[in-house]
Amino acid sequence: xxxxxxxxxxxxxxQQFKDGSRDAFDQxxxxxxxxxxxxxxxxxxxxxxxxxxxxxxxxxxxxxxxFRGDSQFGTxxxxxxxxxxxxxxxxxxxKQEPLVAPLTEASGKVDDHTPKSVEERIFMQKALNKLxxxxxxxxxxxxVEDLQFNEIAELLGQNLEATKSLYRRAITALQxxxxx
Amino acid sequence: xxxxxxxxxxxxxxxxxxxTDRVLSGQADQxxxxxxxxLRQLEETVLRLNRTLPQSSLSDADVxxxxxxxxxRARREAHKEEVPFWKKWFLPNQxxxxxxxxxxxxxxxxxxxxxxxxxxxxxxxxxxxxxTSSQGLATVLVLAxxxxxxxxxxxxx
Numbered sequence: 001x002x003x004x005x006x007x008x009x010x011x012x013x014x015q016q017f018k019d020g021s022r023d024a025f026d027q028x029x030x031x032x033x034x035x036x037x038x039x040x041x042x043x044x045x046x047x048x049x050x051x052x053x054x055x056x057x058x059x060x061x062x063x064x065x066x067f068r069g070d071s072q073f074g075t076x077x078x079x080x081x082x083x084x085x086x087x088x089x090x091x092x093x094x095k096q097e098p099l100v101a102p103l104t105e106a107s108g109k110v111d112d113h114t115p116k117s118v119e120e121r122i123f124m125q126k127a128l129n130k131l132x133x134x135x136x137x138x139x140x141x142x143x144v145e146d147l148q149f150n151e152i153a154e155l156l157g158q159n160l161e162a163t164k165s166l167y168r169r170a171i172t173a174l175q176x177x178x179x180x
Numbered sequence: 181x182x183x184x185x186x187x188x189x190x191x192x193x194x195x196x197x198x199x200t201d202r203v204l205s206g207q208a209d210q211x212x213x214x215x216x217x218x219l220r221q222l223e224e225t226v227l228r229l230n231r232t233l234p235q236s237s238l239s240d241a242d243v244x245x246x247x248x249x250x251x252x253r254a255r256r257e258a259h260k261e262e263v264p265f266w267k268k269w270f271l272p273n274q275x276x277x278x279x280x281x282x283x284x285x286x287x288x289x290x291x292x293x294x295x296x297x298x299x300x301x302x303x304x305x306x307x308x309x310x311x312t313s314s315q316g317l318a319t320v321l322v323l324a325x326x327x328x329x330x331x332x333x334x335x336x337x
Binding site: 026029033034037038041050053054057058061117120121123124139142143146148149161165167168171172174178 | 189190192193194196197200201204221222225226228229230232233234237238243246247249250253254257
């Protein structure tokens with residue numbers, strides 16, 4: 001997806017956006033959309049995935065001028081994504097809507113249309129959402145962002161052993177959540 | 181935790197991480213740890229997670245359409261958030277404080293100009309002005325007080 005014209009670093013694009021370049025945000029969007037979309041898709045009902053993804057990028061657009069660059073843009077965007085996902089579930093809880101879309105709604109948009117697979121996906125999302133944040137996060141970092149364990153360790157500021165241990169405990173918790 | 185449990189978990193940590201790497205790179209599609217039922221269950225959970233959750237990525241066309249829809253929504257939201265002209269004028273701290281205060285003062289004068297003649301008769305002879313009639317004076321003072329209060333609370337927001 002990337003070519004020579006959009007090989008500028010995130011930090012450089014953020015600065016360009018702050019200086020008024022709309023094109024810089026376009027490049028950031030195209031660079032980060034696949035991961036943001038996939039992350040949202042793992043934890044949000046299918047019908048709301050695009051809506052929440054849009055909210056994330058609109059919030060990014062609004063907040064970027066005050067982004068100080070204390071962390072990497074990707075880390076900042078990941079935090080924003082988690083915040084918007086949490087906000088989605090808070091709003092749903094306030095409206096007392098079910099936490100997942102009805103099966104008939106969800107089945108229209110997923111790749112695999114068999115009711116069993118849709119049901120299984122919804123079940124898995126519920127199990128993931130029940131996990132403590134650090135457990136869910138390490139699973140998403142490995143499965144969604146495709147980061148290797150040493151990269152995750154670096155990102156979390158832990159050693160590799162601690163990261164693998166956290167991962168095993170996260171999978172154990174997921175297994176428990178699926179069995180509930 | 182005993183040292184043997186510690187060692188067992190450390191071994192499971194490494195084996196589960198390696199297994200996950202193989203699953204995600206397409207080199208494993210079934211549980212491998214027959215000798216360790218606990219680890220086998222964890223491997224099956226990893227397989228189930230990988231099998232269940234969406235794998236397909238966005239096509240270029242999807243990305244373009246989403247970009248168009250995002251821009252349309254951003255424009256709509258920006259339009260919704262535009263500050264109405266009256267707010268720009270009347271919220272002293274927001275845009276132009278001096279102009280807002282001056283406008284408030286003018287509004288007060290206009291109000292007084294409207295209120296004071298209402299205490300005169302139709303033929304022009306004054307039977308009581310706002311400054312001489314106690315009722316008129318009270319009305320003007322109350323109105324002035326209300327306007328000042330409104331400005332005070334708007335200024336503090």
